[in-house]
Amino acid sequence: MRKRPNYLAGFGSLIWLFVVGLPLYVMLVATFQTRAEYARNGPLAFPDHFTLDNYVNDLNDGFGQYFLNTVVVTVCVVGIVLLLVPPLAYAIVRSDGKATGRVFRLFLLGLAIPSQAVIVPMFYLINEAGLYDNLLGVILPTAAFAMPVCALILTGVMRDITPELYEAMTVDGASPRRIFLRLVLPLSKSGLSTIVVFSSLQAWNGFLFPLVLTQSSENKVITMGLYDFQTEHGVDIPGLLAAVVLSMLPILLVYLFARRALVQGLMGVGGK
Amino acid sequence: MTTATASAVDSAAKTLPRGRPDRPATGVGRPGFAWAAPAAVFFGLFALVPLVLVLVLSFTRWNGLGSPQFAGLDNWRGLLDDPVLVKSLWLSLLLTVLGVVVQTPLSILLGVWAAGRQRNRAVLSAVYFVPLLLSITAVSVLWRAVLDPNFGVPSQAEWLFGDGNLFGTQTGALGVLVLVSTWQFTPLHTLIYQGAARSIPEVLYQAAQIDGAGRVRQFFHITLPQLRNTIVTSGILMVVGGLTTFDTILILTQGGPGTDTTNSAYYMYQKAFKSFDFGAASAIALLLVLVATLVSLVMVRLTGYDRMRSTMEGV
Numbered sequence: 001m002r003k004r005p006n007y008l009a010g011f012g013s014l015i016w017l018f019v020v021g022l023p024l025y026v027m028l029v030a031t032f033q034t035r036a037e038y039a040r041n042g043p044l045a046f047p048d049h050f051t052l053d054n055y056v057n058d059l060n061d062g063f064g065q066y067f068l069n070t071v072v073v074t075v076c077v078v079g080i081v082l083l084l085v086p087p088l089a090y091a092i093v094r095s096d097g098k099a100t101g102r103v104f105r106l107f108l109l110g111l112a113i114p115s116q117a118v119i120v121p122m123f124y125l126i127n128e129a130g131l132y133d134n135l136l137g138v139i140l141p142t143a144a145f146a147m148p149v150c151a152l153i154l155t156g157v158m159r160d161i162t163p164e165l166y167e168a169m170t171v172d173g174a175s176p177r178r179i180f181l182r183l184v185l186p187l188s189k190s191g192l193s194t195i196v197v198f199s200s201l202q203a204w205n206g207f208l209f210p211l212v213l214t215q216s217s218e219n220k221v222i223t224m225g226l227y228d229f230q231t232e233h234g235v236d237i238p239g240l241l242a243a244v245v246l247s248m249l250p251i252l253l254v255y256l257f258a259r260r261a262l263v264q265g266l267m268g269v270g271g272k
Numbered sequence: 273m274t275t276a277t278a279s280a281v282d283s284a285a286k287t288l289p290r291g292r293p294d295r296p297a298t299g300v301g302r303p304g305f306a307w308a309a310p311a312a313v314f315f316g317l318f319a320l321v322p323l324v325l326v327l328v329l330s331f332t333r334w335n336g337l338g339s340p341q342f343a344g345l346d347n348w349r350g351l352l353d354d355p356v357l358v359k360s361l362w363l364s365l366l367l368t369v370l371g372v373v374v375q376t377p378l379s380i381l382l383g384v385w386a387a388g389r390q391r392n393r394a395v396l397s398a399v400y401f402v403p404l405l406l407s408i409t410a411v412s413v414l415w416r417a418v419l420d421p422n423f424g425v426p427s428q429a430e431w432l433f434g435d436g437n438l439f440g441t442q443t444g445a446l447g448v449l450v451l452v453s454t455w456q457f458t459p460l461h462t463l464i465y466q467g468a469a470r471s472i473p474e475v476l477y478q479a480a481q482i483d484g485a486g487r488v489r490q491f492f493h494i495t496l497p498q499l500r501n502t503i504v505t506s507g508i509l510m511v512v513g514g515l516t517t518f519d520t521i522l523i524l525t526q527g528g529p530g531t532d533t534t535n536s537a538y539y540m541y542q543k544a545f546k547s548f549d550f551g552a553a554s555a556i557a558l559l560l561v562l563v564a565t566l567v568s569l570v571m572v573r574l575t576g577y578d579r580m581r582s583t584m585e586g587v
Binding site for chain 1: 303307311314317320322336378381385386399406407415416420423425427459463519544550553558564568
């Protein structure tokens with residue numbers, strides 16, 4: 001099909017680029033100047049003298065610890081999801097019992113539960129379990145709430161494995177365990193990387209569970225650090241924005257190297 | 273992030289009632305329920321039990337210490353007489369409607385545009401994507417700094433912002449909330465529409481061109497009708513997201529000025545973790561789930577989405 005260039009749409013997309021880009025520009029240039037310089041020249045000016053002090057100060061101000069806590073939470077959440085979801089998806093796709101069908105429906109119901117709806121009972125349960133102000137108390141609910149979407153993504157992928165392959169292995173007398181390890185897992189690699197990306201994004205960016213379930217500074221994650229920084233010394237805008245950049249740095253790196261998996265992961269949010 | 277009920281149901285329909293033609297005579301080689309059990313138990317414990325518990329707690333009085341006391345319908349009765357709650361429900365709906373009205377046309381246009389395979393579009397789409405990587409916290413903190421009355425952009429553009437304190441009036445504060453969620457979530461919906469627009473059969477456009485239909489007519493007569501299901505999916509995502517807007521409000525406006533941006537989700541948080549009235553908070557939470565489910569169901573019914581599975585494309 002021949003196409004004339006669509007100038008109007010092109011122009012519109014450039015306006016959107018400006019809308020998306022302006023705050024990001026303000027964020028970046030602010031972090032490389034001192035507070036005084038930022039206040040004097042305004043948010044749109046380019047810095048006269050580059051400085052990394054804002055980043056250094058943030059890291060000394062506890063953000064190093066928050067960063068580490070977030071890594072721990074993220075790794076554990078991804079671990080739990082990887083341990084539990086693939087066998088679940090395998091059972092949903094291949095089991096012939098009615099029970100697994102019901103379980104899947106429950107997970108689908110879970111898609112519609114906003115985490116706010118359960119935050120009060122979660123606070124109650126975590127308290128009763130003695131996990132309040134403990135990273136484990138953040139990890140467990142975060143993993144649970146990442147599971148429905150991951151299950152949905154992975155069942156989609158496993159469903160695409162042709163029945164002939166399963167049949168061939170069954171005829172050879174392979175056990176479900178062997179089929180799972182030798183056939184299903186290797187053929188679900190793309191889905192597995194998608195759920196890794198998705199659950200780590202959710203764990204890294206989580207806010208409500210840490211807000212309600214942790215308290216002391218040694219158990220803070222990076223989103224909590226940002227929130228506290230904002231309420232405590234919100235006037236130090238360059239320092240604050242440097243913290244924002246620090247909080248997104250790992251994800252930005254992942255984005256640069258694994259763009260495809262990330263895009264797929266987020267398309268999964270919209271439902272495959 | 274809460275997610276796509278409608279498309280989930282659709283996927284479920286694809287997975288479950290297939291008749292399983294590949295079923296062997298015996299059950300040999302098929303995984304049993306044991307494979308699903310660990311995930312089911314874990315999920316039940318941390319997602320479904322709390323959902324049941326929130327119903328129970330809504331009939332109790334509990335201040336966070338000690339154990340909850342049964343209080344009958346007290347919380348529910350109190351809420352009916354609470355003017356802030358009624359206002360907060362209206363604000364939730366208003367924010368949701370504004371979000372849908374602003375984001376839907378924007379993301380359809382951007383998504384359809386980005387669905388073209390030209391190189392510049394791929395590059396721009398990659399940039400558009402960046403806001404999605406930031407946490408809602410980071411986005412809110414960033415915009416709070418950008419719009420700071422003294423040090424932010426408004427101080428540089430008084431012709432546009434007046435005295436610059438956008439957070440001081442209800443209109444200004446609501447405007448900021450809509451702007452910030454548009455900035456963060458339009459990319460997600462653009463991505464959804466981009467996928468859907470790519471799967472519209474090219475022949476439709478070829479036929480339209482032969483008939484002499486221009487670009488605008490093609491958009492309204494082919495693209496939009498073909499995106500119908502996607503519009504519902506994306507709309508439901510926006511509605512559930514809009515009704516449960518919380519982090520943004522906590523960081524940007526703290527529900528103010530006064531209670532002018534206190535939506536139900538934020539009010540629930542305040543009731544629980546500022547006033548330590550966990551019973552009332554549970555009732556609000558339940559109300560929120562009911563409203564979100566109801567709105568989603570109505571959307572699905574009104575649009576006939578549930579009867580249109582066969583034309584489901586792409587997303």
